Amino acid sequence: MKAPSTSANLGSGFDVVAVAHDAYFAEAYASVGSGCGVHVKFKGFDPGSDNTVTRAFVRLFDILGICRGVEVEVVNNIPVARGLGSSGASAVAALAAFLREAGMKVDPRIVVEAAGHGEAAAAGSPHFDNVAGAALGGAVVITSLNPLDFVKFSPRLTFVVGVPDVPPTPNKTKLMREVLPKSVDFKTYVKQISRVAALVAGFARSDPALVARGMADEVVEPARAPHVPGYSRVRKYVMEAGALAVAISGAGPAVVALVNEKEADAVRSAVLRAYAEEGIKAEAKVAQIAEGALET
Ligand code: HSE
Numbered sequence: 001m002k003a004p005s006t007s008a009n010l011g012s013g014f015d016v017v018a019v020a021h022d023a024y025f026a027e028a029y030a031s032v033g034s035g036c037g038v039h040v041k042f043k044g045f046d047p048g049s050d051n052t053v054t055r056a057f058v059r060l061f062d063i064l065g066i067c068r069g070v071e072v073e074v075v076n077n078i079p080v081a082r083g084l085g086s087s088g089a090s091a092v093a094a095l096a097a098f099l100r101e102a103g104m105k106v107d108p109r110i111v112v113e114a115a116g117h118g119e120a121a122a123a124g125s126p127h128f129d130n131v132a133g134a135a136l137g138g139a140v141v142i143t144s145l146n147p148l149d150f151v152k153f154s155p156r157l158t159f160v161v162g163v164p165d166v167p168p169t170p171n172k173t174k175l176m177r178e179v180l181p182k183s184v185d186f187k188t189y190v191k192q193i194s195r196v197a198a199l200v201a202g203f204a205r206s207d208p209a210l211v212a213r214g215m216a217d218e219v220v221e222p223a224r225a226p227h228v229p230g231y232s233r234v235r236k237y238v239m240e241a242g243a244l245a246v247a248i249s250g251a252g253p254a255v256v257a258l259v260n261e262k263e264a265d266a267v268r269s270a271v272l273r274a275y276a277e278e279g280i281k282a283e284a285k286v287a288q289i290a291e292g293a294l295e296t
Contacts, residue, residue, distance in 0.1 A: 001100060002027050003093035004290035005078045006085035006133035007161070007249040007256040011215030012195035016142040018085070018133030019256075021287035023161040024078040026086065026134075028053075028093035030101045035069035040094065043075045047087070047122070056091035056118030057098070063110055070098055079283075081168040083250030084161070085130035087122040089293075091115040092134040096293040108294050111135050113148050123251075124174035130250060137292030139203040153203035157211060157289055158264055160238070162255040162271035165281040166229050176251035179223045192219055208244055212258050215245035228252040230278040234271055241270035259286075 005024040010017050038057040053074060061067050072094045078086035092115045099106060112135050116128035128148060132140040136152040143149050169175060184192070199214030201207070225231050228248055234255050238246050242263035249256040259267045264286045275282035 001093045001096035001293050003089035003096065003134040003293035004137065005089060005161070006130045007083070007159070007247070007254075008085060008127075008129035008133065009217075009220065009247065009250060010199060010211075010256070011217040011221070011245065011247040012192050012219075013129075013141070013199050013214070014217075014220050015127050015129055017140070017196070017199055018129040019139045019157065019159070020133040020137045020290045020292055021159055021161065022290040023159075023285045023287035024084060026074065026076040026078050026089040026093045028075070028090065028097040029073045030094065030097035031071045032098065032102045033069040033071065036067035038070045038072065040072045040074060043073060045076060045080045050121050052087040052091040052115070052118035052121045053094045054118075055121045056095055056115045059117040060095055060110070060114035063114060064106065068098075068102060072097065079163050079254070081172050082163050082254040083248065083252045084163070084254050085134055085250060088115060088119055088130035089134040091118040092131050092293045096135070108135055109148055109150075111294060112150065116148070122173060124171065124177065133292065135292045135294045137290055137295045139289065141200055141203070155203045155206035155211070155289065157206075157208055158259050158261050159287045160243070160257040160259055160264060160267045160271060160284055161249065161287050162234060162257070162275065162282060162284045164229055164253050164275055165283070166253055173251040176224055176227065179227060180220060181223055184219055188218060192217070208258060208260065212245035215247045215258060217247065221248060224248055224252060228255075230275050230280050230282075231255065233278055234274040237270040237274040238267050241266040243267045
């Protein structure tokens with residue numbers, strides 16, 4: 001099964017919004033045998049024995065009150081530790097492959113719950129935005145954390161995803177969560193709510209201008225931007241090239257710009273030029289909204 005890369009948060013929607021895009025995919029193959037236990041083999045990057053996939057299975061079996069003997073192979077083509085939901089997509093693809101192989105149909109909320117808890121292996125704490133995006137595809141909004149619930153929209157949106165080739169920071173997401181402010185003043189809180197409302201309304205109407213308004217963020221981005229290599233130059237150049245908005249993708253360091261299709265190539269070039277001037281090797285892709293692992 002195949003799960004797409006995702007950009008969580010999309011500006012104001014911290015931990016509750018993600019879009020799935022076709023920039024990259026993680027794939028997983030599962031076989032179900034006798035016994036009880038999960039053996040995961042990673043092709044390419046190997047995160048070690050305590051990883052999101054294994055944790056996601058433990059949680060899934062716990063929720064369902066079952067255990068199975070599962071062999072999983074994960075081929076993850078999503079750049080790791082870039083803020084593109086690589087670990088979450090691996091877990092979602094693996095769970096989806098297992099469920100298909102086992103002939104089991106479960107509520108998508110259970111899959112997202114299990115994979116979101118798996119994220120603690122990579123991020124230090126569970127979060128559900130990336131995994132909801134990878135599972136459901138489209139643009140996903142978490143509407144309740146406990147009990148977990150979400151709504152999926154299927155807007156037509158075009159993005160440019162910029163991925164700097166910088167050495168991965170160990171515990172990056174955990175560190176990027178530690179730099180966040182502990183409190184927010186009330187005026188800022190109200191402004192942020194209106195932005196999240198704009199994101200949701202923009203998804204519902206498939207309106208890029210509204211989504212762009214929601215991608216502004218004066219809480220998380222200012223705290224994280226100084227730790228994201230090249231971000232301020234990328235932001236400047238992509239806006240000059242005609243992007244509608246730009247945000248840090250998840251906890252970074254990748255960036256995601258929302259564009260009109262006709263500006264996509266110019267924005268992609270602007271991303272590459274900005275990173276080049278910062279002395280950072282990078283890749284940039286034009287991407288559309290993708291389907292999720294449970295949808296295919
Ligand atoms: N919402 C999470 C964060 C996503 O921004 O920390 C991590 O990819």
